[in-house]
Amino acid sequence: MKRTLILTCIAVYTVAVFCQSFIDLFLTNSYFGRRVVTERGANNKSRIELVYRWPDDKIVQVLSPLILIWAKHSGSFIMGEPNNFRISPLEILDLEDLFIRQLKQVGISKTERIDGKYKVVVDSSSGFFTAIINDKGYPEKITRIFQGVTTELVYEEVKPLTQKFDEIANKYNIRPSEATISFPSEIKEILQTVSWYTVSRLKIGEEQVILIMANHKSGSILKVVYASKEVNVNMEQNEKMIQCTGQGYHIYVVTQDDNVLKQIKQLLEK
Amino acid sequence: MNDEDFQRFLDGELTKEELDEKTKQDVKIYNSMMQVIKVRYHYKPSPVLEKRVMSKIHKGRELFSEILVAASVVIALFFITLNLLPTKIPATARSQQASVSEVFDYLSLVKLVGDGF
Numbered sequence: 001m002k003r004t005l006i007l008t009c010i011a012v013y014t015v016a017v018f019c020q021s022f023i024d025l026f027l028t029n030s031y032f033g034r035r036v037v038t039e040r041g042a043n044n045k046s047r048i049e050l051v052y053r054w055p056d057d058k059i060v061q062v063l064s065p066l067i068l069i070w071a072k073h074s075g076s077f078i079m080g081e082p083n084n085f086r087i088s089p090l091e092i093l094d095l096e097d098l099f100i101r102q103l104k105q106v107g108i109s110k111t112e113r114i115d116g117k118y119k120v121v122v123d124s125s126s127g128f129f130t131a132i133i134n135d136k137g138y139p140e141k142i143t144r145i146f147q148g149v150t151t152e153l154v155y156e157e158v159k160p161l162t163q164k165f166d167e168i169a170n171k172y173n174i175r176p177s178e179a180t181i182s183f184p185s186e187i188k189e190i191l192q193t194v195s196w197y198t199v200s201r202l203k204i205g206e207e208q209v210i211l212i213m214a215n216h217k218s219g220s221i222l223k224v225v226y227a228s229k230e231v232n233v234n235m236e237q238n239e240k241m242i243q244c245t246g247q248g249y250h251i252y253v254v255t256q257d258d259n260v261l262k263q264i265k266q267l268l269e270k
Numbered sequence: 271m272n273d274e275d276f277q278r279f280l281d282g283e284l285t286k287e288e289l290d291e292k293t294k295q296d297v298k299i300y301n302s303m304m305q306v307i308k309v310r311y312h313y314k315p316s317p318v319l320e321k322r323v324m325s326k327i328h329k330g331r332e333l334f335s336e337i338l339v340a341a342s343v344v345i346a347l348f349f350i351t352l353n354l355l356p357t358k359i360p361a362t363a364r365s366q367q368a369s370v371s372e373v374f375d376y377l378s379l380v381k382l383v384g385d386g387f
Binding site: 060095181192195210212 | 377
């Protein structure tokens with residue numbers, strides 16, 4: 001009995017150490033790859049991208065459905081096309097970044113070894129993530145299931161990347177830019193509390209407005225209306241609203257959740 | 271010299287004949303000296319010197335006015351440049367006045383290339 005227990009402990013320890021090593025490799029590797037991202041749910045979308053990834057930086061060239069380049073460097077984000085890059089006020093996170101974030105925050109829920117590859121499961125409030133990582137620490141596939149929407153990222157080809165960020169940035173003419181995309185800071189603050197959003201245009205009276213439907217990180221639904229003039233926003237019976245007026249714009253935040261409303265109010269009062 | 275007689279002579283109490291020889295000599299020296307002082311007191315520079323001095327004064331004034339004009343031009347150019355060249359202040363204000371279309375396009379783009387927050 002004692003021997004079985006000791007052997008079990010050794011086996012568990014060995015598996016844990018082995019798993020740790022390929023996760024460490026995955027987190028610290030630099031690689032280049034071509035990948036396809038698909039999203040299936042209420043709306044379907046797909047992207048084809050070339051990715052240059054370093055442990056802390058990233059350059060992504062979106063090939064389809066439109067041609068665009070975005071990069072993460074020293075904690076800030078820029079997007080655009082060669083010779084016309086601007087700082088993105090919002091973070092741009094792909095499925096890989098979201099998986100790494102949840103992996104660090106929540107930890108691994110389950111690990112399996114299948115055909116010489118590792119299947120890593122992270123079950124978090126931001127979604128149920130499954131990643132297939134090979135023994136060299138390169139990702140092959142990452143899937144997230146969140147509120148009926150399945151997002152899948154599949155690497156067609158992954159190669160080690162020896163070039164530095166600056167070399168690839170020069171290739172794409174990515175220059176440090178001071179110009180930031182015009183964006184109301186209040187919406188940036190609000191979107192930092194959500195894990196998901198959809199955006200649409202609609203008319204209230206004669207006024208063209210933007211409706212952002214978002215999932216707050218607590219799970220509540222949040223509606224944000226952005227208008228250049230004051231408008232009458234219709235609410236359902238249990239909903240509450242706060243209004244914020246900026247320089248030439250009006251923002252209306254509607255939710256049923258009192259705590260979420262309180263949090264947003266505090267953010268807007270900063 | 272008899273000082274008292276000398277003073278009394280200058281005050282007109284004594285005539286020249288009433289003075290002794292030594293005092294008479296001193297009165298003569300005194301008169302010559304007064305003559306020289308009078309000439310020096312009524313000094314008038316020569317036309318050449320006057321021209322040279324006046325020219326120096328005019329040159330100084332011209333230099334001062336040239337410096338004044340140059341400084342005025344520089345200050346005027348400085349203010350014109352400040353008012354004509356765009357500053358960063360309007361850019362900041364513009365970033366706060368993002369139009370509905372700009373905000374929609376940017377959010378749609380982030381939504382398209384990103385997978386959430």
